[in-house]
Each structure stands twice: as C-alpha cells, then as structure tokens.
Amino acid sequence: MSLPACTAEPVPVLEARGVVKTFPGVRALDGVDLRLRAGRLNALMGENGAGKSTLMKVMAGVHPPDAGEVLLDGAPVNFRNTREAQAAGVAIIHQELNLADNLSVAENLFLGREPTGPLGFINRSRMRDEARRLMRRMGVDIDPDTRVGRLSVATQQVVEIAKALALDARVLILDEPTSALTARETDALFERIAQLKSEGVALAYITHRFEELERIADDVTVFRDGRLVGERPYPELSRDELVRMMIGREAPSQAPVAPKPRADAMLVVRGLTLASSAPAPRPLLDGVSLEVGRGEVVALFGLMGAGRTELLEALFGLHAKRTTGEVIVDGRRLTPRSPRQMLRSGVGLAPEDRKAAGLVLGLSVEENLTMATLRRLQRGGLLSRRAQHDCANRYVERMRIKTPSLAARVRNLSGGNQQKVVLGKVLATDPKVLLLDEPTRGIDVGAKQEVYALVRELAAEGRAVLVVSSEAPEVLMLGDRILVMSEGRLTAEFGRGEASEHHLIEAALPSDHPREAA
Amino acid sequence: GSSPGEPERSAAGAASGDKTGKIAVVVSTLNNPWFVVLADTAKARAEQLGHQATIFDSQNDPATEASHFDNLLASGYDAVLFNATDSDGSVASVRKAREAGVPVFCIDREINADDAAAAQILSDNYAGCVELGQYFVETVGERGKYAELLGLLGDNNTTNRSDGFHSVVDRYEGLEMVAQQSAAFDRTKAMEVTESVLQANGDIVAIFCGNDAMAMGAYQAIASAGKQDQIKVFGFDGAADAIQAIRDGKLAATAMQFPKKMARQAAEYADEWIGGRRDFPQKTPVEVELVTQENVEDYVAYGAKE
Amino acid sequence: MTALRGLGVHAAQLQSLTALAVLVVVLSVSTESFMSVENGVNVLRQISVNLCLSIGMTLVILTGGIDLSVGSVLALAGAVAAGLVKEAIPLPALGYALEFTAAGAIVAGVAVGLACGAFNGAMVTLFGLPPFVATLGMLSIARGLTLLWTGARPITGLGEVFETIGSGVWLGLPVMAWVVGGLAVLFAVVTRRTRFGRHLYAVGGSERAAALSGVRVGFVKLWAYTLSGALAGVAGVLLAARLDSGTPQAGIAFELDSIAAVVIGGASLAGGRGTIFGAVIGCLIIGVLNNGLVLLGVSSVWQQVIKGVVILAAVAIDRAANRERC
Amino acid sequence: MTALRGLGVHAAQLQSLTALAVLVVVLSVSTESFMSVENGVNVLRQISVNLCLSIGMTLVILTGGIDLSVGSVLALAGAVAAGLVKEAIPLPALGYALEFTAAGAIVAGVAVGLACGAFNGAMVTLFGLPPFVATLGMLSIARGLTLLWTGARPITGLGEVFETIGSGVWLGLPVMAWVVGGLAVLFAVVTRRTRFGRHLYAVGGSERAAALSGVRVGFVKLWAYTLSGALAGVAGVLLAARLDSGTPQAGIAFELDSIAAVVIGGASLAGGRGTIFGAVIGCLIIGVLNNGLVLLGVSSVWQQVIKGVVILAAVAIDRAANRERC
C-alpha cells in the first residue's frame, strides 16, 4: 500500500540531486533532481534529447555526473560502473538493445553472472531452465539456445527486459522498454511491473506513450532541455497539461481526417511470398497481395513475428533470392532485386532497426542524411559541400533533429533524434512509395505529431505510404486503410473509422490462439 | 700506401697517412651469426685502424639497403664496406656511391658489375661447392639417392652453391637426387622439410644443404628418425655449431668461408683508400676451404686456428 | 558427435573438417608414404608449435583482437630458456652465479612469454592501442631483445630434458603432441565451460553489451593477451627443444600461419566466433598441406602457389556451405 | 587549417601530426645531418613505396577489410615490368616476338597488380572469404608466381626510363615522390569528395545500413581491393626502378609497415575511419624513424627495440588524446 507523494515523504530509495552532465557540444543535464520511491513507478516524460536516458545512465553508474550527487537510501553513492550499481540493487534496461548477437538467449540473460558449479564450470542446464522460465514469464516461449542475432527486434527487446528483471533489483529503470513491443508482451510486462510494485521495488519508466501512463504510473516527472520541468502524482495531471509541460507550447491538435475516395494504385503487390531462410513449417510471407493508392496512407498492424518487417524488406529487394510474387510501382512491373534498384524506381524504406540497418553510427548527421542521395549532390563529378550542407540542413530543420552540429556523430544523438535522421535520409530520396517500419518508435509526442503530419503531407504530395506500427491508436489514427497481418498472411482490412482496437487485436492473433468472443 | 695484409702494418693499427674517416659497414642481415661476425670484424678492424665505423643492417631487403646508401651518402661517409643483399639488385646503390665519390668495397657476395665497386673481396661459393661436391662423391660413393636443401629462393648464393655442387655430382649417373626443396637457410624449415623428405625417400644416403643452419636442422630430423648412421649431412659456411657437429661426427663436412679474413681485408683496403691508394684489384677471391672430420681440428668458428 | 559438441563443434568446424578429409584422401591416394603411422607422427610433431600458438591466438581473436607478436615472443622465450639452461647468470653483487635447472629454464622461458603477453594486454586495455599496433610493436621489440640476448648466435646442445621434450615419444605419440594436445583440451574446456571463456565471446560479440552486463572487459582482454603470450612462450620452448637450440631467427612470420589456422577453423577476426577445435582443424589443414606437398616432391616454388590456392579453396567451400556466417 | 580540412583532417590526424613533429624536433637537435635538404629528399624517396602501398591499404581498411598481399603483388608487378622491358615475349604462333617499350612494360606491371587485386576482391565479395584469408592466399600465390617468372633470379639493367623514375629529380624532389604525391592527392580527393569515397566509409561503418541506402556493397569492396592491387603494382614498378632491378625477394613483410602506417595515421581496422592524409603522416613517422635511427648510428638490433617502443608511444599518445576513437 503506497502513500500518495504529497504527504509525509518516505526516504526515496534512489535519488538524484542537482546532476549536471555535459557532452562535447551538449549540456545534456543541467542540475536535475529525481526521486524514486519504494513501490512506486515514476514515469519520465520529455522530448527527444531532453536528457532522460542520460539521467538514467548517471543513476545506474554508466556515466559519472559532472556535478551533483546520487543518493541510495539517503546516503551518497558513486557507482563507477554498472556492476557496482547492480551490486547495490540498481538495474537498468537501456533504450538501445545491448545484447551480444553471437551468444544464445540464455547466455545473454546471465551474462556476467553465470551460475557456476563446484568446479567453477558454468551450470548450463540450470542456465537454460532459468532462461526458459524468465522468457515464459514475459509471455515468450523460445529455445534458450537460440542465437540472439537470429531473433526479431521485438524478441530481442523481450530478452533485454527479462535480463534486467532477473536481477531482482530494488531499483529498476526502464528506458522505453515497450518501444519495440506489441500488445501481448506489453501486457505481460505491465503485470510484472504491478507485481514488482507490490514487492516494494522502486521503478523509473521512460516512455513517449501516454496511454501507458494510466496503466502503470504513480508519479510523472517531466524534463525539457536537460532541466526538470516538474514532478506530479499522475492522477493530478491532465494530458494537455502534461504535453504543455513537455514541449513548452500548446498540444498540437489532431484535426480529424475525412475518409478519402479510393485513389488509383501507386503500389501493387500480388502473391508476394517469402521462403524462410531456415527450414520452417510456413513461409515468412505467404501470398501477400495489397494495393496502396497514390496519396493514400495504408497502416499495417500485427503482433510481433507477424512478418511485417519481412514484408517491407521483401518489397525493398532485401530477400531477393527467397522472394516470389509481383510488384508494380507506379504502373511499372518489377521484381524487387536490390534496395538500390527499388530506391531508383522510387521506393524508400525506413527500417525498424535503426542502429543496425538505418544508420551508420560512426558517420556524421550530414553524412547519414545524404547517404542515399549523393548522386544529386554532385557538381562536376565531385560531391559539393554546399549541396550536402543545404540538403542536410533542410532535413535537420524539417525533422526538427536535435544535434549539436551537422558534423556530430549520429551515435551520440538521442534515440529519437536518431530515428528522425533515418526518416530524413529516406525522405531525401524523394520516393513515390514510402515504406515506414515503426516510424514513431521511441520518438516524443511532439515529434510523433510531426511525423503524423509529415506522413499526411507526403501522402498529400501524391506519394503512397505503407506504414507498419504496433500501436493500435496510431494505426487507427493514421491509416486511410488498415491491414492486419498474422503469421505472414493478411487477415483483415478496414477502412478509416471501421475498426476498433479490439478488432485489430482480434485479427492479429495467430489462428492457433483461442479467440475470445467479440 | 703499402700492400694489403702486410703483417706488421695490420698489427700496428695506425691509419695509413694517419688520415682518419667515417666508414660504413652495410651488411645484408644481422640475424645470422655468419654475417654478424663479418660485420663486427670489419667494424673492429676499421676502428683499430683509427677510423669511425658504423654498421647498417639491410635486413635482407634490397629496398632497405638502398635507403641505407641514400642515408650514408647524405651523411658524408668516406668509404663503404659492403655485403650486398643481391648481386644485381645492389648494383644501382653501388653506382650511386661511386658517382658521389664514395668507394665501395664488396665483401663475400659479388655484385654483377666490374665498374662499380672499388674492389671486391669475394668468397668463391661456386668453387667451394665444387670442392664439397668432390668430397661428397668420395665419401658417399658414386651411386645412391640423395636430397638437397636449397637456401632462400632468389638469393644468388643459393644458386651459386647449388650450381657448384651439381657441376661435380651430376657427372655421376649413379647419384640420384630424389628431392630438392627450399628451406630458406632456416633451421626450423630445414628440419620439417627433412622429416617429410625422409618419409617419401627413407633410403637416401646423403643430404647436401646450402648452409650450416639448414644442415643442423636436417641433422636434427635425421637423428630423431634414428638414421644418423645411414645419412651423411653436408653444410656450408663453417658456423660454430657446424664445426662442433663435425667434431662430434654429426656432419660429414662443411665449406669454411673466411668472413673475418675478408672483413679485415676490406677494412684495410678502405683504410688505404682514405690514405690515398687507388689501384685495387677489382676482385680478390678468398678461397673456401673444405672442413672434414680429418682436418676439423685446424679450424675454429669462421676461420682457421691462428 | 555429442563428444564433438562438448568441444564446441558447429557446422562451421564440420565444414573445415570436410576440407581436411578431402585433403587427406587426395594425399593418401597420390602418395603411399603419406598414410604411414610414422608420417602421421611427423605431421603431429610439425603442427604442435603452430597449434600451441593458435590456441592463444584463438583467445585473442575471440575478443576481436589480434596478436602479431607470437612469432617474436616464441623466439625470445626459446632463446631465454636455451640460454639459461646452458650457462648460469653471474650475480657479482651476491658473489655467486645463478644456476638454472632445465625445468627452471623452461619456466623462465614461459614466464618471459607471459610477460610479453601481459605487456600487449596492458597496451590494448590501459592505453587503448589498437591490438594490431600494440602487438606489431611487440613483434619488433621481442625480436630485437632476442638478438641482444643471443648475440644473433644460436644456442645449441640443451641436454636431455629438452631432448625428451623435442624428440621423445610416449605411447606412440611425440611428447610435444601430448603437451600441446593437453593444452588444446584444457582451453577447449575453458572457452566452452567457464565464465572467462564465455566472456571472451561476449566481449568479442559486443564490448558495450558485455560491459553494461558487468563483464570486466579490460580484465578479460588483458588475460587473453597474457595467455597468448604464455602459450607463445611454451611454443618457443617446444621449438627450441625440437631444434635442440634456441635460434634468433625462429618464428619469423609464424603469426601469419597461426592466424590463418584460426580463421580457416571458422573464427571471425571481428571477434565473438571461433573455437579451439576449429583452430586444431586449421592447423591440421596447413600442416598436412605442407607435409603432403613435400612428399609429392612438388618444387618449392610451385608449393607456394598451390598452398595459396588450396587455402583459398578450403575456406571458400567452408563459407559457401554456410553463408549465414559471413 | 582549412586547406588541411579539405584533405579530411580531423583531431585524429592532428594528433599523429604532433607525434611526427616531436620526432622531427628530437632528431634535428640530436643529429645535424637530419635536417639537411638532401636527407629530406632521401626520406621522401624512402617512404614513396610504402606510401603508395598505404594509399591502397587505406581504401581496403576503410571498408573494414585488410590486404596482406601487397608485398608479394609489389614483387610480382616489379618483376613483370622488369622482365618485359628486358626481353621480348616470343609468340611462335604469330611467328614474331612481342616487344615492350618501357611504358608498355610499366603498364603491364601495374595491370598485373590490378589483376591480383581484382582477384582478391572477387574472393572477398563473390565467395565471401574473410579478407585476411583471401589476401593471405594471394600473398603466397603472387610470391610463387614471381619466383616462377624470374626463375628466382633478379632482372637488372632496366634502362633510362626506369632510371629516371628511380633516381631522377624534378624541381628538387625525386620523381618517385612526385608520382606518389600525386596519387596521394588524387585519392585524398576520391575518398573525401566522391560517392565512391563516401561509400567506402559507409560500407566500413555498417554494410547493412549502406546496402539499405542503395550502396552496392560488393561493387565498392571489389574496387577497393582492385585499386589496392593496382597501387601495389605501381609501388612494384617504382621499387624496381629504384633498385634498377626486379628482384624476387622484394616487398617481403611490406604489408606490415603499410598497415602500421595506416593505423598510426588514425584509421580503424574495424573500418569506416581513416584518411589518406593520416596514411601520409603514418608513413612519414615510420620513414623518419627508420632514417633517424640510422643517422644516430643506433645499432640495428637496438633499432628494432626502439622502433617498436616509439610506434607504441606515438599511437598511445594519439589515442589517449582522443579516447572516443578507441
């Protein structure tokens, strides 16, 4: 039974006081306070680059603070690394995946704390059983010996979460844990969170998804530009108020969109089939046929593992050898052979896994933004610096990318800003057909609205947009039409306003799954 | 100036015309004791004669050697005692020195040009191996299978020695070479190659090796195969351990070169050049002597007993 | 098969295994002397040194590093051991000379190797040098020290103990093979079944992930290099024992053969992938090739060409057979 | 400074630049002969070959690869050029002999290098061989072919054209230096200001992201290796010209110096980082060091030790000064 925050304060389990952290060119944190109380979940909100992740990293011993202090049970501590933090009972789930692709699920879950037998050998069988248990509790049932590299992003995220939960920490920090998850795993996670609260664990939870707040939040803390804007018990906050605190202006209103008449097809897919790389009962994609009209936004919903990413990848020519079927872009029939070919024929993909597939982290913002369009930026055979700057600047502004400079390494941008760079890169190619895989994953409310507006704008310009999302509200709000995928097949189609979240989930559940009566 | 090698002069190490200068000793490699002795002796003798001397190691790389010449010509040396990495590849460097008015005295390895070096004091590898070849026939007999270990491929001592040896041995049809492999003058390689050769041809009666290091390696392999009584091993150089091995009856024979002798001679020539002498014989061959069980006691490492 | 699994055998190794098998078959039919027990023993003796190096190299490569210094370190260790067993070190200060038993000399040799390895590790972990540079520096330094210590002269006649190690045979197999075989098994177990072993893979797979999971990355790397150095030391002693002499030219360019063996065995220079078993196969492929070409009486010149081609072919088949790993 | 920027100079290079500066200052005070124009010219001539290799090496390393074959390819190209200029190739079929002009021979030599490089590239891109193995195979093959072509005997007396290239001087600088300098500028521009150049960085940084951005990864890699081979060919011709002979022993272990130069210049063997300018600095550091130690009359044994230590120190300072890059 947890007290409301306002009355007689219990000593916070973990507390940050006046923390300052600067990076080359950026003051990420500027004297920030934060309190995490036993049995309560403090939801951290704020725009991309506000400093949320950085603060969490400081509190979990990843970065040392430049100034200010971190207190555990009221006593100052300075963790020199994550191991010391873990030892003190502070665990963190990072925003980015931090798994060793070459190791198995079990090995990742127990990395750094492998159970050993009397002879100092690793107790493999125990590790496996434990691992299977942990994954089951997260609602995922996979062989613990699977190499993590072979798992989809979604599954990897679950592993990441299970790993932190396995630490039985007193303080648990979750940095956008659900960004890669879909309904089912999210529910499982929230059950665990409720349970942890009752066990008196103190939680910090970073998210950009408002609908999650009422399900888990006790307190809400808002950051802007590395400063604390305010902390309130959740119930006292209205959504609009919250948004205002975050972006410092009125919440951008969502103008209701009228259903469009069915336009002529810009992208036509007929019987697209993608054979599985490993021997499997079913192909990853099984005769998928769909159309996206000129100026139309089609949203593609599905649970993890449905094969949506594979669909987009196949359309983009990534699995040429395993793909069969017919694709027609703007009246021109073609078989997707390579990304290069698809880009040239006016198709652009913003991939789901931004770090591995979307960006070259070691290169600058400018170099990434211009990567796919260099041909247009040449003057007399050489790349023109001017043209590159202009191009990059244009998209930094249009996407409101928060970066110290065009020359900054993308690696150092905040998660959301990285995502914006990916979108910027694709837009720079001026595609006729846009394939967006989870385009709003991990980006803040302001940026989300921008992306939504952008998607509509692009459609209005006569492009066809096929957007994959795991957030039902988003799908409902964005799509002129909504397709639902399950097990590599399209299982339902709805027009704007025809579907409810329930319908979507219903259609998305795998056939073997017992469907609850509507 | 006085004639070379004149005993009392060289004993009393005063520089001729008491002019002193900077002498460079450029040696093809220093990770083989034979060349270390060559270089050290040359340096020592030059210093004994009152000159400054520095050793440059070409590390068996003609390019490095060329760089050494550039450097020493730039930093005003008066003479070069030169052990070439390559008879042909080194000519260009020697010419460059000549044009810069710096005399080059070649030691041991001949360079293929008569107009470049001030003088060449040469160990006659070919003749040495002719002698070895004759002794080979005497001891091994006129029939039987044998193997040959070549030195570094592309090194012209490798070819000279092999050619000299075969110029004799090939005249006897009875002597059949069943294996010819390169072991690059290297002990380890020699041992491994020999081990394999013994597998393919267990019945060989002799191995001729392009240098003593390889001979020692080969012997090692033969010994661990227990064939030391069946197979005679021949080397070349007169290295310390080879002389000892002959004494112990492990090697049949080697060809003694005289690195010390050659080095001293070269140093004295350089000294005389600085003293003003110019009339040097283009080539001064230093004969190679056969070292066998019989005469081994007359020799020490790299030379005859004084 | 399950036995193999224990040593961490994956499709990868089984691939190289086929390559090896093909090689062996071809050679057995083309030359009778190849398939003899005696020759088998030879090949074993010939690969022991390279295998000893390759074990250490595997540890380093697993972390995503590389060790170019093994050849020079081998030479230094061998020379030190040989030197110490031959003559005592005079200690004027204490007024007596320090005598070394064969055992003592061997330990000293290995210790020197270990020290060099630790130095490499320190350079990489503490000073953040790229492994290539750190170990390249050591390659040069150790070679120089060897020449200083030996005066560029081989040190020969090392006595019985070395002789037994070098040419001795026990239960039909060379003593060296037993030693190195033991080390191979030991480290196969270490890499598969101990935390240190798995951390090698983790660090190689994702240093960041490993660090954030509380793996002491620096510690793991430091030990990888140290062990590589120590194993190079062992290899040095073994080689010296074989040649009955510590020669300053020993081990030149050995690093290439050793890295080749590890990579042929399926390891990735990017780190995180590879096994000791693979390294063993790799060494066998190279060793059998060298041995076979001589048995076939191929001229040394052609040997170089053929060797290159075969290595390319072996690995190409391997990779073709499991694309996923590229 | 902006001029430097044009060549793509970052903190990284400026670091190595300081290392170089320190080295130069130390040497100028400790030996008078170092700071002479003549010696400067020498150093330039001495580094030309290594720089020529290092330019190509940079391209390959940028893609995250490595080219161990440059030394052997250099030897092969040099030997071919030398061989062709010396004697005509008889074509009995056509009943006449194919004569080569010096120019023709040079082109042929470079072409041979290019072919070897293309082969490496094909092995890496088409057969998915690890670059280390692919180029290690070529190292062995090219050396073998060189010995076959030359009959293991050097080919000397290459005539004026080669002589001019080798020892000629133009406007106070060696012709070789002009040639290589030109190549360096050319490729500095290529890497900085062309799509191909940018794609090299992209591929090295993340092949997947590059491919998704429409970069033809295979194509880019193939060309990186091909160019590296061609540049090794050029280096071979230059060396042959300098020695006035194509020697089968040329270029042994040159790959190490070249890779060292590139890495000292701030490149990462993981790919995606490095510049031509950095390679130039790297070559200068190594060249000046070799030259200086000789001028100081340091015994060649100690030279190896000192060289190793200095290289470690140089890179250590560099890295310490910008941690982020490790």
Ligand SMILES: Nc1ncnc2c1ncn2[C@@H]1O[C@H](COP(=O)(O)OP(=O)(O)OP(=O)(O)O)[C@@H](O)[C@H]1O
């Ligand atoms: N390692 C780093 N080096 C340099 N700058 C950094 C680094 N990490 C973060 N930053 C900068 O610090 C600021 C805060 O980043 P942070 O990741 O904390 O934002 P965030 O609130 O987590 O944003 P998001 O919601 O998008 O994850 C950003 O401007 C980012 O560019």
Ligand SMILES: Nc1ncnc2c1ncn2[C@@H]1O[C@H](COP(=O)(O)OP(=O)(O)OP(=O)(O)O)[C@@H](O)[C@H]1O
């Ligand atoms: N790299 C991979 N190797 C092997 N299988 C994969 C890989 N990536 C995804 N899969 C499998 O392909 C199927 C679809 O992948 P994925 O989960 O990305 O679909 P999705 O609908 O895009 O889900 P989400 O986008 O929510 O992650 C799943 O069974 C997943 O396990």
Ligand SMILES: [Mg+2]
């Ligand atoms: Mg964040």
Ligand SMILES: [Mg+2]
């Ligand atoms: Mg997906």
